[in-house]
Amino acid sequence: MVARRRKREAKEAEERLPSPPGYSAIPIKFSEKQQASHYLYVREHRVREGTKSPWPHKRTLFVLNVPPYCTEECLSRLFSPCGSVQSVELQERPDLTESPKEPTSKFFHPKPVPGFQVAYVVFRKPSGVSAALALKDPLLVSTESHPVKTGVHKWISEYADSVLDPEALRAEVDTFMEAYDKKTAEEEAKAKEEEGVPDEEGWVKVTRRGRRSALPWTEAASLRVLEREKQKRARKELLNFYAWQHRETKMEHLAQLRKKFEEDKQRIELMRAQRKFRPY
Amino acid sequence: MVSDYSGTSPMVLELGGVLRSCPLIDLSPGAFHFRPREKLRLVMETILEGTGQEGKKVSSKKCVLEGLLQPVKLSPAELYKEPTNEELNRLRETESLFHSSLLRLQVEELLKEVxxxxxxxxxxxxxxxxxxxxxxxxxxxxxxxxxxxxxxxxxxxxxxxxxxxxxxxxxxxxxxxxxxxxxxxxxxxxxxxxxxxxxxxxxxxxxxxxxxxxxxxxxxxxxxxxxxxxxxxxxxxxxxxxxxxxxxxxxxxxxxxxxxxxxxxxxxxxxxxxxxxxxxxxxxxxxxxxxxxxxxxxxxxxxxxxxxxxxxxxxxxxxILQDMALESHVQLLSAMLGSASGLKDGVALLKVWLRQRELDKGLGGFSGFLVSMLVTFLVSTRKIHTTMSGYQVLRSVLQFLATTDLTVNGISLCLSSDPSLPALADFHQAFSVVFLDSSGRLNLCADVTASTYHQVQHEARLSMVLLDSKADDGFQLLLMTPKPMIRAFDHILHLRPLSCLQAACHRLKLWPELQDHGGDYVSAALGPLTTLLEQGLESRVHLLAHSRPSVPEWEISQDPPKHRHSRAVTLGLLLRPEGLTSVLEMGPEADQPKAADFRQFWGYRSELRRFQDGAIREAVVWEAGSMAQKRLIPQQVVTHLLALHADIPDTCIHYVGGFLDALIQGLKETSSTGEEALAAAVRCYDDLSHLLWGLEGLPLTVSAVQGVHPVLRYTEVFPPTPIWPAYSSYERLREQASLVPRPNKPCPAYVEPMTVVCHLEGSGQWPQDAEAVQRVRAAFQLRLAEILTQQHGLQCRATATHTDVLKDGFVFRVRVAYQREPQILREMWTPEGMISLRDTTASLRLERDTKQLPLLTSALHGLQKQHPAFSGVARLAKRWVRAQLLGEGFSDESLDLVAAALFLHPEPFSPPSSPQVGFLRFLYLVSTFDWKNNPLVVNLNDDLTAEEQVEIRSGFLAARAQLPVMVIITPQDRKSSVWTQDGPTAQILQQLVVLAAEALPILEKQLMDPWGPGDIRTVFRPPLDMYDVLIRLCPRHIPRHRQAVDSPAASFCRGLFSEPRPSPLMPVLGYDPPQLYLAQLREAFGDLALFFYDQHGGEVIGVLWKPTSFQPQPFKASNTKGRMVVAQGGELVMVPNVEAILEDFAVLGKGLVQSVEARSERWTV
Structure with missing residues (x-):
């Protein structure tokens, strides 16, 4: 049955690969040896009018369903026949935000394990995109001239990479901390400058400086104060002082018992349904 | 129908359109004809349904259907209406006659059932x-x-x-x-x-x-x-x-x-x-x-x-007297019990109680008739009143049994003071337990042996403790939990064939007893033998009980069965953990007259020894080096004494106590179950923490060092051994002084660093920004590595988050923690400029790793000191769960806590003292616990009071929908169940429940078989026929290959020396190709399939497709992973590209994967 399906698929592939509207499908395989292939779904990268995108207009190819063994260099190599590639970026999911990415540190943000990803391939010329959309032949990720490491070899090289140079780490930490110290110093200087200067409405901000700054205004602290107030009030109240209070307490007790009884009945019914009363 | 279960990934496998209410726990035997696969797929969709229906009033009938308790909502009108007289009476009755209304209802239901x-x-x-x-x-x-x-x-x-x-x-x-x-x-x-x-x-x-x-x-x-x-x-x-x-x-x-x-x-x-x-x-x-x-x-x-x-x-x-008194006894009983329904209820409850404990059957059992007579006795002595409820009768009888020793002070129903009647002392001389009937001549307990009575007493005492503890499910534990011998006793032993007892009778000169018992050598020998063993095992055993010979039935055309044809006699030992540590049996000083008795009792094993205080005493010394061997000293004692005094050769004794030990024995261990190796690792950790405390030159001094790794709470299945790498099998990274595996060599030995959290003294100098804190911590890690190398010559390697330290062949991973960091991660600014604290994933994880995990580890470390069997039980349990390929669904800590619950809440048993019984109870707990409606409360250090527990339970019901499927509550974690937040999912838990319910009877049958357990690993082998795809791995790249359940006779050289030689290079740490492979698979195909693997040397990965993701779906840009577009019925839909995925399995695991076995007959796309 599998064979028949494969044949059918092969025939279909010859005619035209089914692809969702707006996309075109490009088969991709790991190497010659594999028989079945995954499909990249590609289209020109477009965004709604008015929204900004980090990717250049017209020249960017948006690629879906990039297999996990496919790296950025790979994609760049695979699409270079269509036109020279300027950059390739792989992401876990389509990028909708506009904010530019912060450069990440390899020490503090190790690369996650890749799954199926999406890619943004930026060509130097718009013609590259249209050429890519017309691709039909299966792409090969790993070839003899450009082998791609997977499995044991990949894990070993990753392990070797994970053994880091402490000196580089130290240097990175030092530069970061220097920048951080500078930033805080600047902020402090700014705050000092503003001290005693009224803002546009005439308010003057007064702060207590020093090692122990004033208690920060936190939610937890304000809740604590409220709680304390409540306790104070409760302590002043008299319990069971009036006859009606007494009556109500009794009624409340009865209501509690009733509620408990209802709960117990439900429990029993459940246990009965589960035959929990068959002792053996 | 399917609603998300918040907090856990919404992954629900459906079985076609069949909606079956599959109660999570009630696994009646009839349910077992499902194949495991179907069982896995029979998902309790119902458990999850409550979330979508909040606010609606749910009828109790529906609850029953769903098997889920709902918080009760009563309208104020119902709650505050005027009570009727009847209602008030019932409430008052409940208060005075029963423990609680729940207990009353339960007792009524039980009586209805029986x-x-x-x-x-x-x-x-x-x-x-x-x-x-x-x-x-x-x-x-x-x-x-x-x-x-x-x-x-x-x-x-x-x-x-x-x-x-x-x-x-x-x-x-x-x-x-x-x-x-x-x-x-x-x-x-x-x-x-x-x-x-x-x-x-x-x-x-x-x-x-x-x-x-x-x-x-x-x-x-x-x-x-x-x-x-x-x-x-x-x-x-x-x-x-x-x-x-x-x-x-x-x-x-x-x-x-x-x-x-x-x-x-x-x-x-x-x-x-x-x-x-x-x-x-x-x-x-x-x-x-x-x-x-x-x-x-x-x-x-x-x-x-x-x-x-x-x-x-x-x-x-x-x-003969019994036959004569049959009619008079029934008259007495009907006069006493006839009109009082409470007494009858009580007798029925007591019978259930006895039967659950297997005390009522066989010759010399504590039968229902005896209990009825006991109730009559208590009525006649005014200890029970005829208006008492069944529950009170039960309680009074248990109280009486717990406090009265009938082997010393017999009781009598006889009121007359006729001088012709024999004295109680005469009866005590002839019988071990004395309870005379109203004639004063017949001992009702004539056949009851002393050890049976002691067992009854022991049970009564345990039950009284349980009743007094106000436990919520006391009824369930007291009357509904069976206590078969194999699960109640730490060790058991079978004597078989029974003909060996005949020889024993002659050796013990029991001819008068044989004459008295009409030739029944089994019951004639039982009493003296148990007395003998009790004397020999005195310091090591709490209780020694024996099974009562069963009562056979036979056709009238056959001869009655012979004694030797009945099954083996089984003895159960309840060990005393504090007595087990000693290998010495100290006797009297040599010149005292008692010395002769001692020599006579122990025979050739008794020898004169000179002790440190100068005394020369008779003593017996048993050979036992490790904890596992010490636990089995009772076996040596029993074998020796029976051979010496009763001529029973050791071939006739089948001692069941250490069969499961083999499963937690490391590679080179043959006599130990790893307790010693764990202790060695812990000692090394102690040394390291001393070094850390005494470090000079850190900007802040170390204030606390806390272990968080399972090794440091004695629950790592295979304890680490010191490693001495052979450099020839590795590449060397000279600059970083580290070793790296070589692709052309077999995968090197797996070394897991033991994580240690290191707290520094408080300081105001820390930055108040999360990113900056990370950098400062990294600086500390670097400095720590530097100083440790300088001051103590230890090989260290620092990264941004931890420092690996090599000490005496063990590798520790020291993490510096800053107390306020979770707080910083939690801070958010509200629009008004107020700082509010919100839990984020990062803050929760950090808090778990640096606060809760150290607390848990030290609590469990303490538990191990209190109950030496904890380590064995926890490790066996984990071993089993992982061997069933379910290990990755459960966090290490959650399984440890379940094992801890067996020790902290052993009711109705006593805490286990051997891994075997603990493991059986683990299986029983897992297979019967109602995870849907109950949290598993693990009261570490007894920090939760009874009131707090009640509060926790009611809070649990109200918040059930937001909680994980499996909820484990500890004193440190009263609400959120941190250790089960990330799993198991409902399906995995259900699968575990099913497997445990199947494994338990198989294992118990094997252990109760007097002729040997057969293959004890049977229940540890996972069923593989339920998986859709099997990925077979190449043993060359499985570093823990030798840990497999069926350990291969030979494996590959893992690049280690067997004897210590100092290593200046850091060994390969945490490199386990199967785990790396699984991480890739889960990342790439986690939406489409589940992957199952036994991390202890498994050679196969089981893959189960998720049926929901196999449904054709419309195209979505965010959901194309591993799928392809096909035309189906004129529409374009997406289906998983199965054939390419199967090839991907091989591509991603190149070198590791041997073959990918697709069982394509099991699925259709």
């Missing part, structure tokens, strides 16, 4: 009348000699061993004078499912002769009477089966069992007991001091000439 219905009673009554008629119609026979049995028809054999055969006397059959119903049926205290009706047939005086009490004559006549009766009744079509059995296991007294024909066959068993007319034998001749079996007749030799008196035959006398 009581006979009126309809059945009617059917039984008509059957009894028929039986009565037919018995009276049996024809009489002519008189013959007792030894002449030719008149008996061919199809029936005498149900008695007639040894010696010759006996004086004549017999002829006459129909009974009277047929009366005796026993529980009449009193309405009989309990289902085995309804027995006892009928006493009063034999006519003409059959019996004056001296029939002598030399078994009465019993011979009784047997012949039954045989003739059986022959005639067997021909009657009314009866479905007519068989013989022993009355209470006493082999001199057979009884005839009648069962109705047809569909009523299981309804009732009528037992016929022939008995003499009440005043036929003179009671004074049947006192415990009298002899009624003459040695001359029994042993076939002349009485010894020295004129020594005949030995008394107390048991033999009692059996």
């Amino acid at each position: 009581r006979l219905s009126e309809k059945k009673k009617e059917r039984i009554d008509t059957f009894l009348q028929e039986v009565n008629k037919r018995i009276l119609r049996v024809p009489s026979t002519p008189e013959t000699e007792l030894t002449d049995q030719a008149w008996l028809p061919a199809g029936v054999r005498v149900p008695l061993h007639q040894v010696p055969f010759t006996v004086k006397g004549c017999f002829h059959f006459l129909p009974p004078v009277r047929v009366t119903i005796v026993g529980s049926y009449l009193l309405d205290t009989c309990i289902r499912p085995d309804i027995n009706v006892d009928m006493a047939l009063i034999m006519p005086r003409e059959i019996l002769q004056d001296k029939d009490a002598l030399n078994h004559r009465y019993f011979r006549k009784r047997a012949l009477f039954l045989a003739h009766l059986a022959h005639h009744l067997a021909q009657d079509p009314l009866f479905g089966s007519v068989r013989f059995s022993y009355n209470n296991g006493c082999h001199l007294k057979p009884s005839l069992l009648l069962r109705p024909h047809g569909k009523d066959e299981r309804l009732v068993t009528v037992r016929l007991h022939p008995c003499p007319p009440p005043d036929f034998f003179r009671p004074c001749r049947l006192l415990p001091t009298k002899n009624n079996v003459r040695s001359a007749w029994y042993r076939g030799q002349n009485p010894p000439g020295d004129g020594s008196p005949e030995p008394p035959t107390p048991h033999y006398n009692t059996w």
Whole structure:
């Protein structure tokens, strides 16, 4: 049955690969040896009018369903026949935000394990995109001239990479901390400058400086104060002082018992349904 | 229908459109014909349904269907309406007579379940009348000699061993004078499912002769009477089966069992007991001091000439007295219990209680009749009042049993002070347990051995503790939890074949006892043997109990079964952990007279030893090096004592205590179960923490060092061993002084660094920004590595988050923690400029790793010190879960906590003292716990009070929908169940429950088999036929290959030296290709499939497709992973690209994967 399906698929592939509207499908395989292939779904990268995108207009190819063994260099190599590639970026999911990415540190943000990803391939010329959309032949990720490491070899090289140079780490930490110290110093200087200067409405901000700054205004602290107030009030109240209070307490007790009884009945019914009363 | 279960990934496998309410826990045996795969797919969609329906009133009927408790909502009108008189009465009654209203309801339900219905009673009554008629119609026979049995028809054999055969006397059959119903049926205290009706047939005086009490004559006549009766009744079509059995296991007294024909066959068993007319034998001749079996007749030799008196035959006398008193006992009972329903309820509850503990069956069991008499006794001494409820009766009887030792102070129902009656002391001399009936001559507990009574006492004590503890599910634990021997005792041993006991009787010179028991060497030897063993095991054992020989049934055409044909005798040992640590049996000083006794008792094992205080004493020393061997010292004791004193060779003793040890033994360990290796690792950790505390040159000093790794709480399945890498198998990174695996060599040994959290003293200098804190911490890690290398010469390697330290062959991963960091991660600025604290994933994880995990680790470390068996139990449990390929669904900590619960909440058992029993209870707990409606409360250090627990439970019900599927509460974590947040999912838990429920009976049967457990690893092998794809791995790249359940005889060289040699290079850490492979698979195909693997040397990865993701779906840009677009019915839909994925499995795991086995017949796309 599998064979028949494969044949059918092969025939279909010859005619035209089914692809969702707006996309075109490009088969991709790991190497010659594999028989079945995954499909990249590609289209020109477009965004709604008015929204900004980090990717250049017209020249960017948006690629879906990039297999996990496919790296950025790979994609760049695979699409270079269509036109020279300027950059390739792989992401876990389509990028909708506009904010530019912060450069990440390899020490503090190790690369996650890749799954199926999406890619943004930026060509130097718009013609590259249209050429890519017309691709039909299966792409090969790993070839003899450009082998791609997977499995044991990949894990070993990753392990070797994970053994880091402490000196580089130290240097990175030092530069970061220097920048951080500078930033805080600047902020402090700014705050000092503003001290005693009224803002546009005439308010003057007064702060207590020093090692122990004033208690920060936190939610937890304000809740604590409220709680304390409540306790104070409760302590002043008299319990069971009036006859009606007494009556109500009794009624409340009865209501509690009733509620408990209802709960117990439900429990029993459940246990009965589960035959929990068959002792053996 | 399917709603998300918040907090866990919404992954629901559906079984077509079939909606089955599959209760999570109630796994009745009938449910097991599903194949495991289907079981996995029978998902409890219902458990999750509650979320979508909040606010709606859910009828209780629906709750029952869903098997999920809902918080009760009553309208104010219902809550505050005026109470009726009836309601107030009921509430008051509940308060005064029962513990709580829940208990009352439960007791009522239980009684309803075990009581006979009126309809059945009617059917039984008509059957009894028929039986009565037919018995009276049996024809009489002519008189013959007792030894002449030719008149008996061919199809029936005498149900008695007639040894010696010759006996004086004549017999002829006459129909009974009277047929009366005796026993529980009449009193309405009989309990289902085995309804027995006892009928006493009063034999006519003409059959019996004056001296029939002598030399078994009465019993011979009784047997012949039954045989003739059986022959005639067997021909009657009314009866479905007519068989013989022993009355209470006493082999001199057979009884005839009648069962109705047809569909009523299981309804009732009528037992016929022939008995003499009440005043036929003179009671004074049947006192415990009298002899009624003459040695001359029994042993076939002349009485010894020295004129020594005949030995008394107390048991033999009692059996005759019992027959005579049948009717008077039932009269007494019906007078006492007849009108009081509470007492009857109490007796029924007590019977259930006894039966759950397997105490009521067999010769010398604590039967329902004994309990009824005990209740009568307590009524007569005003300890129980007739208006008491069943629960109170149960409580009073248990209280009485727990506090009264009938082996020392017997009790009597006899009120008269007749001087002719024998004294209690006479009875104490003849019997081990004394409880006299109202005549003052019959000991009701004659057959009960001292150890059986002690077992009853022990159980009563445990139950009283449970009742006093106000536990929520006391009822369940007290009356509903079975306590089979294998699960109740730490170790058990079987004596088989039973013929070895015959030799033991001769060796122990038990001839008078044999004469008394009519040749029953099993019951004659049991008492002395248990006493012997109790004496030998005194310091190591809390309780020694024995199984009671079972009561066989046989066809009337067969000879009665011989003693040696009954199953083995099983002894159970409840170990005393504090006594187990000693290998020494200290005796008296050599010159004291007691020394001779000691030498005599221990035989050649006793030797003179000089102790450190200068004393020279007799002592016995057992060979045991490791904890595992010390646990098995009782085996040495038992084997030695039985061989020495009872001539029972060790081939006849099958000791079941350490069979499961093999599964947690490391590679090179043969005699230890890893406790020593763990202790060595912990010692090394202690050294390291001292070094860390004393470090000089860190900007902040170290304030605390806390271990968080499983090794440091003794629960790592395979403890780490010191490693000494052989450099030739590795690449070397010279700059970083580290080793790296080589692709052309087999995967190096797996070394998991043990994580240690290191807290620094407080300081105001820390930055208040999360990113900056990370950098400062990294600087600390670097500095730590530097200083440790400088000051102590340790090989270290620092990264941004941790520092790896190599010390004495162990690798530790030291993480510096800053106390306020979770707080910083939690801070958020509200628009008003107020700082509010919100939990984020990062803050929760950090808090878990640096705060809760150290607390848990130290608490469990303490538990191990308290209960030395904890390590073994936790490791066996984890081993089993992982061997079933489910290990990755459960966090390490959650399984440790389940194991800890077995020790902290052992009710109704006592805390386990051996890994074997602990593991069995783990399986039982997992398979029966109602995870849906209950949190598992693990009260570490006893920090939760009873009130707090009640509060937790009610809070649990209200928040059920937001909580994980499996909820484990500890004092440090009262609400959120942190250790089960990330799993298991409902399906995985359900699968575990099913597997545990199947494994438990198999394993118990293996262990209870007196001829050996067979292959003990059976239950550890996972079922593989349920998986859709099997990925077979190449052992060359499985570093832990030798840890597999079926450990391969040889594996690959993992680049290690066996003897210590100092290494300046850091070994390869945490490099486990199967794990790396799985991480890739899960990342790439996690949406489409589940992956199952045993991290301890598994050679296969099981893959299960998720049916929901196999449904064709419309195209979505965010959901194309591994799918392809196909045209289906004119529409373009996405389906998983299965063939490419199968090839990806091989591509991603190149080198590791041997083959990908697709069982394509199991799925369709």
